[in-house]
Amino acid sequence: MRRLNLLAAVLLVAANLLSAPALWAAPQVQVVGLFPGAAVLNVDGQRKLVKVGQTGPGGVMVVSANSHGAVLRVDGVERAYSLSREYSEGFAAPTKTQLSIAKGIGGHYWVAGSIGGQPVQFLVDTGATSIALNDAQAKRLGIDYRMEGQPMMVSTASGTAKAWRIKLDRVKVGALELLGVEAAVMEGDAPTEALLGMSFLNRVSWREEQGVLILESKL
Known part of the structure; x- marks a missing residue:
């Protein structure tokens, strides 16, 4: 009986761990493309062209962007980002304006x-x-x-x-x-x-x- 009780307790702890929310981690943010008024963001592997004032993957907002860099708001904090030298063959760059x-x-x-x-x-x-x-x-x-x-x-x-x-x-x-x-x-x-x-x-x-x-x- 004691073995059964011990097994039930272990199963209950495992179930609680599986149902608990994952520990919060800051998103990995990179700027992989810069354009007048827009930036291509890579947030935890998700790439998207985001215009100034709009929100992209992970809730990251583009505050400003030009050919030199971008200011992003990540988790309520604004920070300047330069162009990251990360490219992907699977990503199609937007057409020129x-x-x-x-x-x-x-x-x-x-x-x-x-x-x-x-x-x-x-x-x-x-x-x-x-x-x-x-x-x-x-x-x-x-x-x-x-x-x-x-x-x-x-x-x-x-x-x-x-x-x-x-x-x-x-x-x-x-x-x-x-x-x-x-x-x-x-x-x-x-x-x-x-x-x-x-x-x-x-x-x-x-x-x-x-x-x-x-x-x-x-x-």
Whole structure:
């Protein structure tokens, strides 16, 4: 009888252990792909493309992401992650974001975009070193360039002009969005249109094909 009681006790302990919840362990999180506004996460072996503001495997949220790294919220704690050199043949990378712009008025390329979420009509100018705005455009966008920028002199078709070098938090053209883009704010009315210059174009791939300008995100 004692042996039967002992056997029953052992079985009861084993049953309790099997039914008990597994001990909590922090998820293994890696960033295996980076894109403007999104990151490819590997959480405990589950891979998924997660956009900024969305939650991926294991409840991991992407707070911000660009080509340099991502900020993730894991178990309520935000932390910066760099790109992990882990690749899988079974994982298909997402396609690049592409934008096609046809020639418009005067044979120029015009494209609707935004700066800091505020709408802007850009004139694409490959001859401009950076995004360029006049002071009235900067004020409309709420940019305090005199406080945030560095004064400098720039060369224009009319000569030299005073300007301020600034960094724009977010610049979006179509579905292409970049963070921390250099720009110049110039005194006076020039340029009459906001110029989408090389500080943006150098960070994407671009080419012309039969009168169409194609912008494409870099992987």
